Each structure stands twice: as C-alpha cells, then as structure tokens.
Amino acid sequence: MALPEDDPATASAEAVAEAPLVEAPADTVAGEVVLRLTDLVKTFPGVRALDGVQLEVRAGEVHCLLGQNGAGKSTLIKVLSGVHQPDSGQVEWRGEPATFANPQAAMKAGIATIYQELDLVEDLSVAENAFLGHEYRSFGFVRRGRMARHTRQILSRLGHGEIPPGRMVRSLPAAGKQIVSMARALSHEARLIIMDEPSAVLAHDEVGNLFRIIRELTAQGIAVIYISHRLEEIREIGDRVTVLKDGRTTAANLPARDTPTRDLVSRMTGRTIEYVFPDRPSDDTAGADLLQVEGLTRAGEFADVSLNVRAGEIVGIAGLVGSGRSELLETIYGARLPEAGSVRMNGKVLRPGVGAAVRAGMGMAPEERKSQALLLGEPIYRNVTLATFGRYARLGFTNAAKERAEADRIAETLELRPRDVDRPVRTLSGGNQQKVVVGRWLLGGTKLLLLDEPTRGVDVGARAELYQVIRALAAQGVGVLLVSSEVPEVLGLSDRVLVMREGRVVREAAAGELDENTVLDLVMAGSLMEGAPA
Amino acid sequence: MSDATPTPTATPERPQLPAQSPPVDPAETAVAGDKAASAGRLSWWRGDGGDGAKRNLGLIGVLAALIVVGAITKPDLYGDPNWVWNNVLAILQLASVVGVVTVGMTFVIIGGGIDLSVGAIVALAGVWCTTVATQSYGAAGMIFTALAVGICVGLVNGVLISYGRLVPFIATLAMLVAARGLAASISNKQTQVSSSTFINDIAARKVIGIPILVYILGAVVLAGWVVLNRTTFGRRTIAVGGNPEAARLAGINVRRHTMLLYALSGLCCGIAAIMLTSQATSAQAAMANLYELDAIAAAIIGGTLLSGGRGTIVGSLLGVIIFATITNLFAINGLSIEAQNMVKGGIIVAAVLVQQFQFKSVTRLLARNRVTTAT
Ligand SMILES: Nc1ncnc2c1ncn2[C@@H]1O[C@H](COP(=O)(O)OP(=O)(O)OP(=O)(O)O)[C@@H](O)[C@H]1O
Ligand SMILES: [Mg+2]
Numbered sequence: 001m002a003l004p005e006d007d008p009a010t011a012s013a014e015a016v017a018e019a020p021l022v023e024a025p026a027d028t029v030a031g032e033v034v035l036r037l038t039d040l041v042k043t044f045p046g047v048r049a050l051d052g053v054q055l056e057v058r059a060g061e062v063h064c065l066l067g068q069n070g071a072g073k074s075t076l077i078k079v080l081s082g083v084h085q086p087d088s089g090q091v092e093w094r095g096e097p098a099t100f101a102n103p104q105a106a107m108k109a110g111i112a113t114i115y116q117e118l119d120l121v122e123d124l125s126v127a128e129n130a131f132l133g134h135e136y137r138s139f140g141f142v143r144r145g146r147m148a149r150h151t152r153q154i155l156s157r158l159g160h161g162e163i164p165p166g167r168m169v170r171s172l173p174a175a176g177k178q179i180v181s182m183a184r185a186l187s188h189e190a191r192l193i194i195m196d197e198p199s200a201v202l203a204h205d206e207v208g209n210l211f212r213i214i215r216e217l218t219a220q221g222i223a224v225i226y227i228s229h230r231l232e233e234i235r236e237i238g239d240r241v242t243v244l245k246d247g248r249t250t251a252a253n254l255p256a257r258d259t260p261t262r263d264l265v266s267r268m269t270g271r272t273i274e275y276v277f278p279d280r281p282s283d284d285t286a287g288a289d290l291l292q293v294e295g296l297t298r299a300g301e302f303a304d305v306s307l308n309v310r311a312g313e314i315v316g317i318a319g320l321v322g323s324g325r326s327e328l329l330e331t332i333y334g335a336r337l338p339e340a341g342s343v344r345m346n347g348k349v350l351r352p353g354v355g356a357a358v359r360a361g362m363g364m365a366p367e368e369r370k371s372q373a374l375l376l377g378e379p380i381y382r383n384v385t386l387a388t389f390g391r392y393a394r395l396g397f398t399n400a401a402k403e404r405a406e407a408d409r410i411a412e413t414l415e416l417r418p419r420d421v422d423r424p425v426r427t428l429s430g431g432n433q434q435k436v437v438v439g440r441w442l443l444g445g446t447k448l449l450l451l452d453e454p455t456r457g458v459d460v461g462a463r464a465e466l467y468q469v470i471r472a473l474a475a476q477g478v479g480v481l482l483v484s485s486e487v488p489e490v491l492g493l494s495d496r497v498l499v500m501r502e503g504r505v506v507r508e509a510a511a512g513e514l515d516e517n518t519v520l521d522l523v524m525a526g527s528l529m530e531g532a533p534a
Numbered sequence: 535m536s537d538a539t540p541t542p543t544a545t546p547e548r549p550q551l552p553a554q555s556p557p558v559d560p561a562e563t564a565v566a567g568d569k570a571a572s573a574g575r576l577s578w579w580r581g582d583g584g585d586g587a588k589r590n591l592g593l594i595g596v597l598a599a600l601i602v603v604g605a606i607t608k609p610d611l612y613g614d615p616n617w618v619w620n621n622v623l624a625i626l627q628l629a630s631v632v633g634v635v636t637v638g639m640t641f642v643i644i645g646g647g648i649d650l651s652v653g654a655i656v657a658l659a660g661v662w663c664t665t666v667a668t669q670s671y672g673a674a675g676m677i678f679t680a681l682a683v684g685i686c687v688g689l690v691n692g693v694l695i696s697y698g699r700l701v702p703f704i705a706t707l708a709m710l711v712a713a714r715g716l717a718a719s720i721s722n723k724q725t726q727v728s729s730s731t732f733i734n735d736i737a738a739r740k741v742i743g744i745p746i747l748v749y750i751l752g753a754v755v756l757a758g759w760v761v762l763n764r765t766t767f768g769r770r771t772i773a774v775g776g777n778p779e780a781a782r783l784a785g786i787n788v789r790r791h792t793m794l795l796y797a798l799s800g801l802c803c804g805i806a807a808i809m810l811t812s813q814a815t816s817a818q819a820a821m822a823n824l825y826e827l828d829a830i831a832a833a834i835i836g837g838t839l840l841s842g843g844r845g846t847i848v849g850s851l852l853g854v855i856i857f858a859t860i861t862n863l864f865a866i867n868g869l870s871i872e873a874q875n876m877v878k879g880g881i882i883v884a885a886v887l888v889q890q891f892q893f894k895s896v897t898r899l900l901a902r903n904r905v906t907t908a909t
Contacts, residue, residue: 358785
C-alpha cells in the first residue's frame with residue numbers, strides 16, 4: 001500500500017497539471033484485443049460519473065484501473081457488466097459492437113464481475129449464491145448435489161476447501177463472503193473477469209491466494225480487469241494500467257511494473273503526494289491510561305485479552321481476518337457482551353451496552369460500512385452526525401444548519417467527492433462512503449476512537465489526509481485503537497502494536513521495534529472459518 | 535488556514551486544508567455554516583423531509599383526477615361553490631379519525647415496524663372511556679382514560695416487540711385479538727352511550743366554519759411533521775428503521791426507541807377513540823373496524839417504505855384524503871361499498887405506480903437543471 005521508499009515522489013505539480021493522454025507501446029501483452037471502450041459517457045443526477053472513457057483490454061492480461069475515490073471506476077465496470085446503460089460511447093466486445101441490457105446479458109457474453117459492494121443473498125447457502133441465476137437444473141428442479149460438488153471444487157481452487165457449500169452466507173465473516181463472490185465469478189465460463197477492489201477485505205495471505213488464481217486465469221487467456229487502491233498490488237499482478245480522473249481516461253496502457261509511482265499518482269490526482277505517515281511525537285507525550293481491558297474473553301472469538309490505551313496514544317492491532325480483532329473491538333465498545341473480563345474507561349468499569357460506551361467517550365467506525373454504519377437513503381450530513389446530532393440539538397429540536405456545517409468541514413478535510421452534504425450516501429462511491437463512516441467520529445467530543453479497517457477502499461491521497469487527522473487528534477489527547485489488515489498501516493501509524501493470532505495477543509511492542517516481516521510471521525496460521533459464528 | 539495541524543501532505547501548489555480538529559475554529563465554522571445554510575435553501579425540495587415533496591406530486595395528481603371524475607359525474611353539484619366547500623369539509627371530517635391513526639402508524643412503519651392493533655386499541659380506548667364509572671369523572675376523566683389506555687396498550691406492544699423480541703406483526707396481531715376481546719367483555723357487547731355533552735360536541739361543532747375534528751387532525755399532522763422532521767426523536771426513528779445495526783453502533787438506544795414508537799401509535803389511537811366516540815356519541819367493541827388496513831394503506835401510498843427508514847407525514851395525510859375522497863365520490867354517486875372497495879384496491883396500485891413514474895421523471899428533470907446551472 002505504501003509507495004516504495006526509493007520513490008520520494010517529488011515531481012512538481014505544474015509539470016503534471018496538463019499531462020497529456022499517454023499511450024504507451026503495448027508490446028508487453030501479446031493477446032488480441034477483447035474489449036475496447038471509446039468515449040464512454042454515463043451521467044447520474046447531478047454527476048457526470050463517466051465523461052469520455054477509453055479502455056482497451058487484451059486477452060490474457062491483467063489490466064488495472066487506477067483512480068481516486070469517485071473517479072468512476074465502479075461505474076465503468078457496472079456499465080460493462082450491464083448494471084448501468086451508458087449515455088453514449090461504444091463498447092466493442094470481441095471485435096463487435098455490443099450493448100449489455102442487463103447483467104445476465106453480460107454474463108452470457110462471457111463477462112463475470114466481482115462487485116465492490118458484496119451482492120450476495122445472505123439467507124442462501126454458499127453454493128446457491130455461487131450459482132445464483134445459472135443453477136444446474138433438470139426438469140425444473142435444481143440439482144443441488146452437482147452444484148455443491150462444483151462449488152466445493154471452485155472453493156478448493158480458491159484455497160478455501162474448508163468453507164462448506166451448504167453453509168448460509170450470513171454466518172460467514174466478511175472475507176469469507178468475498179471468497180464466495182469470487183467463487184460466483186469463477187462459476188461462469190468467462191472470457192473477462194472484472195474485480196472491483198477484491199483485496200479490500202482480504203488479509204495478506206488471502207491476497208497471495210487471489211493472485212495465484214488470477215495468474216491461472218490469465219494463463220488460460222482470460223482477461224482480468226483489476227481495481228485496487230494499493231499500488232504495490234498493481235505492480236505485482238498488473239500488466240497494464242489505465243488511469244481515470246473525474247470520469248476521464250488520463251493515461252492508458254501504461255506498463256504496470258515500470259511506470260514511476262510519481263507518474264501514476266499525479267495522473268490520478270493531478271498533484272503529487274508525499275505519501276508518508278505523520279511523524280510520531282519525538283518524546284513520549286501519551287498521558288494516563290484511558291482504556292484498560294483485562295482478561296476479556298468470548299469463546300470462539302478471542303480469549304484473555306488484556307490491553308491498555310493511553311490518552312494521546314495510537315495503538316494498532318495486527319492480525320489476520322478471523323483472528324478476533326473486530327470482535328474484540330466490538331466487545332470493548334459494548335456491542336457484544338464479554339463472557340469474562342472487564343473494560344474500564346478512565347478507571348471506571350463500563351456498564352454493558354453501546355450507549356454507556358458512547359457516553360464514556362468512545363466511538364467506533366465498524367468494519368462493514370453498508371450493514372453496520374450507513375443509512376444509505378439519508379443525506380451525507382445526517383450520516384456524519386448520526387452519533388452526534390443530539391449534541392447539536394436544543395430541547396429535542398435538531399439543528400440541521402449546524403449539522404450541515406460540521407459535515408461539510410469533515411467532507412472538506414477528507415476530500416469527499418462530490419462535496420455536497422445533502423446527497424444521499426447511496427450515490428457516493430465506495431471509498432467516499434468509507435470516509436463518511438470514519439468522519440462520523442472525527443467531529444470532536446470523542447475521547448477514544450476504535451477504528452476497524454478505517455482506510456478500506458480509500459484512495460492514496462485521502463488516506464494520507466486521514467492519517468494526518470488521526471495523528472492530530474492523538475496530539476490533542478484522543479486515544480486510538482486501530483485494527484487494520486494492512487501491516488504497513490498498523491506499523492506506520494501506531495505508537496504501539498499488538499499482534500493477534502487466533503484470538504490471543506501474541507506480541508506487544510513499540511511500533512518502531514517491529515518490521516513487516518516479523519509481524520507477518522507472527523500472524524500467519526489460522527483460517528477463515530475460525531471466529532465465524534457456528 | 536491555520537498551522538495547528540502538523541505537516542500537511544500536499545505540495546504547496548495545492549490549496550491547504552483547513553485545520554480539522556476540535557476545538558473548532560469559530561470563524562471557520564461560521565463561514566462553513568453560511569455556505570451550508572445557503573445550500574440548504576437552494577435544495578429546499580429535498581430538504582429535511584427527504585424527497586417527499588416530489589413523491590407527493592403523484593398523490594396530488596391522483597387527487598386531481600378524482601375531483602375531475604366527480605365533476606364529470608355530477609356536474610350540477612360541482613358547479614355550486616357552496617356545495618363544493620361543504621363537500622371538502624365533509625371529506626376532511628371523514629378523513630380525520632383515520633388520519634390521526636395514520637400519523638402514529640407512519641412513525642411505526644418508518645421505525646421499521648408495523649402496528650396491526652390500532653383499530654382494536656381505538657375500540658378498547660373508546661369503550662373504556664365510556665363506561666359508567668369513567669363517565670362519572672366527566673369529560674376530562676374520559677379524555678384522560680382514552681389517552682392512558684392508548685398509551686398503555688401501545689407500551690405493551692412496544693415492550694413485547696423490543697424487549698420480548700416478538701416480531702411486530704405477531705405481537706400486534708395478538709394485541710388486535712386481545713384488545714377487541716377485552717373491549718367486548720368490558721362493554722358486555724353493548725353499545726355504551728356517551729352522556730358528556732363536551733365530548734359529543736367535539737364532532738358536532740364547528741369553529742369559524744370548520745369542524746373541530748378537522749382542527750384536531752390538523753394539529754396532530756402538524757405535530758407529527760415537526761416531530762419527524764425537526765426533532766431528535768424523528769431523526770432516531772429514521773435511523774432505527776433505516777439501519778438498526780448502524781443506529782445501535784452510533785449509540786442510539788434502539789430498543790427503547792422502538793418501544794416509544796408503539797406508545798406513540800397508541801397515543802394517536804387514544805385521540806382517535808375520543809373523536810370517534812364523539813362522532814357516534816357512543817362506543818362499542820366493534821368500532822374502528824379494519825382501521826389498521828386503512829392506516830397502513832394510506833401510509834404506503836403516501837410513500838412510506840414498508841421496510842422502514844423512509845416516509846413522510848404529508849404523504850400519509852394525502853393518502854388518507856384520497857381514500858376519503860373515493861368514499862365520498864361513491865356516496866354522491868350512490869354506488870355500493872363493494873364496488874368502492876374494488877376501486878380502492880385499484881387506486882392503491884395505481885397511486886404507487888404513478889408515484890414511481892413521477893418520482894423518477896421529476897428527479898431526472900431537476901437533476902438535469904442542476905447540472906446545466908452548475909456547469
Ligand atoms: N447511483 C448513483 N447515483 C448518483 N451518483 C452516482 C451513483 N453511482 C455513482 N455515482 C457517482 O459517480 C461518481 C463515480 O463513482 P464510482 O463509484 O464509479 O467511483 P469509484 O471510482 O469506483 O470510486 P471508489 O474508489 O471510491 O470506489 C461518484 O461521484 C459517485 O458519487
Ligand atoms: Mg468503486
């Protein structure tokens with residue numbers, strides 16, 4: 001995720017501002033062109049999401065799409081997969097002009113998509129989800145046995161043979177759901193597989209797994225469109241890169257491995273970003289213990305966890321998905337009842353329940369933005385102030401003007417796009433929705449921030465901004481407990497790091513004493529199914 | 535622009551971000567506040583009531599169509615302004631009792647629930663406040679009893695649902711049966727006549743030419759609108775119905791709020807019970823029959839989502855008025871109740887369809903204007 005250190009990204013902004021559309025020689029990829037988009041335009045009420053996009057994808061390549069939050073990447077792939085209809089422009093699929101009236105049509109044509117927002121039916125089984133819409137059938141009856149067998153095959157190919165095909169999707173952890181949507185894409189006979197930020201919910205080893213599968217696919221001549229905000233992933237798996245900015249292609253077919261990071265970032269953002277974590281305070285400025293957790297236990301999730309967070313300190317928790325990190329955070333926050341152990345804020349034992357935790361000054365940005373954090377149909381400002389509107393109210397009457405102002409301040413700081421706090425959150429891009437979730441707790445008045453994957457899906461520039469904000473809050477005496485699957489983020493932002501494995505804290509150290517490999521060695525082991533409710 | 539935050543990440547060419555941080559720079563907030571306020575004025579149509587205003591256009595269209603039908607079938611009546619005015623009042627009066635119930639129902643549905651027991655609560659409250667014992671305390675005692683019975687039964691619903699974890703459909707269905715049963719046993723299946731002239735006058739009297747019942751409806755609708763759109767209670771209702779988990783994790787006491795919503799619905803039923811008792815100058819266990827269906831249908835055609843999280847009071851009011859207008863139309867034309875019910879069913883479907891159509895095209899139109907003026 002972090003930019004390579006040998007690349008200090010020092011290009012001046014004016015050199016970048018009028019960057020012409022670049023066409024690099026495409027000699028790296030030999031396959032014939034399977035997909036060509038010309039001047040694609042798609043508008044939503046009030047927004048030109050796509051404003052003339054060019055894209056060319058060849059068989060057997062991994063074509064990466066880069067762009068800031070709201071640049072139009074997801075919209076582009078939704079046009080390709082038949083979810084949206086373009087306003088104008090041409091789609092050429094395997095040499096012929098094509099229009100996909102609906103997702104079924106795109107699938108029939110051989111385009112399978114893994115969407116950014118999971119689109120699984122929670123109350124159907126893994127196998128039923130994988131084959132949703134194209135079940136094996138004879139005489140009108142679904143052939144469950146055959147479907148389960150095939151699903152098991154695909155899952156083991158994905159490295160997750162342990163997920164039972166008959167399991168309800170609802171009971172899977174987030175990463176397990178991601179595996180199921182990948183299984184769905186693989187259940188089609190696809191010529192092109194589109195993956196919209198598939199790695200956002202995956203832990204480190206899972207990403208390795210994903211890349212192995214992508215390589216298998218491309219070796220068979222299948223084309224892959226890959227979207228991610230993590231540049232180092234694009235370097236590792238990508239062949240060519242197309243960069244979008246404000247709905248336009250600003251660079252096409254750059255070589256994924258050798259294009260300098262500085263170029264990529266500047267074409268994405270129109271500026272350069274010195275992408276570094278904020279400095280830690282030079283001397284130990286942290287105050288008294290704010291949060292004290294002792295012997296916290298929930299069977300099957302985590303056991304005997306003790307930790308403390310001091311005022312002004314950022315404590316990071318590293319660990320695999322399923323190592324009990326999110327459950328721990330939710331328990332500290334009072335959203336789950338502990339079976340043993342205690343949680344103290346400022347020395348006082350908290351009563352059970354989220355209400356008590358919030359009154360004591362805690363705030364939590366949960367892991368899953370859609371199901372746990374957002375009112376999708378409500379305007380941005382109401383989502384930002386969901387936890388604080390009572391504070392601005394007088395005699396029970398809400399103060400919408402004040403709420404808008406506060407939300408607008410957050411929107412400006414976190415580079416929300418478009419910056420219009422009256423828009424329903426539903427119309428925001430994934431990364432921008434994430435900013436709303438985190439922004440809710442940055443309004444002030446929070447003493448302890450619990451952040452669960454705060455930068456999931458957030459672009460490079462806004463991430464740096466978010467890190468600055470978190471560090472600035474700490475400097476004002478706010479304690480932060482951070483969970484992230486991205487080890488560099490945990491190491492770079494925290495003062496102190498806890499490493500969790502299988503529900504236990506296996507190591508605690510100052511962030512400076514650990515490096516990425518040590519942490520990865522510590523967290524490895526354990527599988528997805530652990531920590532999932534039975 | 536302040537240097538309170540350490541090392542901004544952008545190159546100097548880029549405009550600097552303002553210092554984000556509590557404590558807030560007062561000057562900056564003021565500026566942002568003005569900006570936000572003017573943005574609020576520009577977008578009044580999608581202001582606090584959500585996109586209700588647009589949806590309601592569809593309903594007004596339906597209402598207009600009904601009036602046209604009336605004018606075509608009875609041109610002589612509609613030509614007489616006096617008659618028209620009286621007919622409007624008659625329709626509003628007809629809508630008043632169900633209207634009050636619908637306001638409570640709208641809150642419950644927006645909050646993610648459903649209340650099937652409203653008709654039964656009206657009956658129970660009506661019967662209870664007209665017993666000989668209650669009537670001996672005079673009109674004040676009767677009003678107090680009706681409201682208290684409504685709130686208490688609503689609270690029982692709420693406790694069963696939020697703390698007993700019963701499905702709202704089941705809990706209030708059980709209450710529907712139980713409350714009617716209790717009403718029948720209290721009244722001994724007799725019609726209980728109200729001897730309070732104060733109560734009976736409520737429905738009989740007019741103030742400045744408008745029936746008191748219509749004033750009551752207006753007051754309840756206004757109060758409902760204010761509570762839903764301008765208070766923390768309303769905000770919590772939308773949050774709890776829209777995404778209970780998100781509401782809970784934001785520190786909202788979802789269970790207590792759910793309980794209060796049913797109590798609010800019960801309160802509306804208590805008010806409706808007084809109105810209905812006054813209209814009939816009596817109460818009996820079978821009164822307010824099927825009000826739950828009328829109230830739910832009115833809320834739904836008014837744009838309230840059955841799944842919760844969205845709805846408007848004005849929409850619900852329009853829904854109730856549309857139904858009352860249909861009833862009125864059939865009465866003037868001397869048609870049967872059966873035919874009327876069939877048409878009502880059709881209207882429910884038609885209104886929702888028209889609404890969706892209107893909603894989409896109007897949004898698109900406004901959006902297009904916004905784009906062109908913005909660029
Ligand atoms: N249904 C919609 N209605 C209105 N606007 C929309 C809708 N979907 C997307 N948009 C807008 O279109 C623009 C592009 O969004 P898109 O989701 O394609 O961004 P993205 O590049 O995928 O960003 P991210 O990296 O955050 O996922 C954004 O400004 C977004 O607000
Ligand atoms: Mg996206």
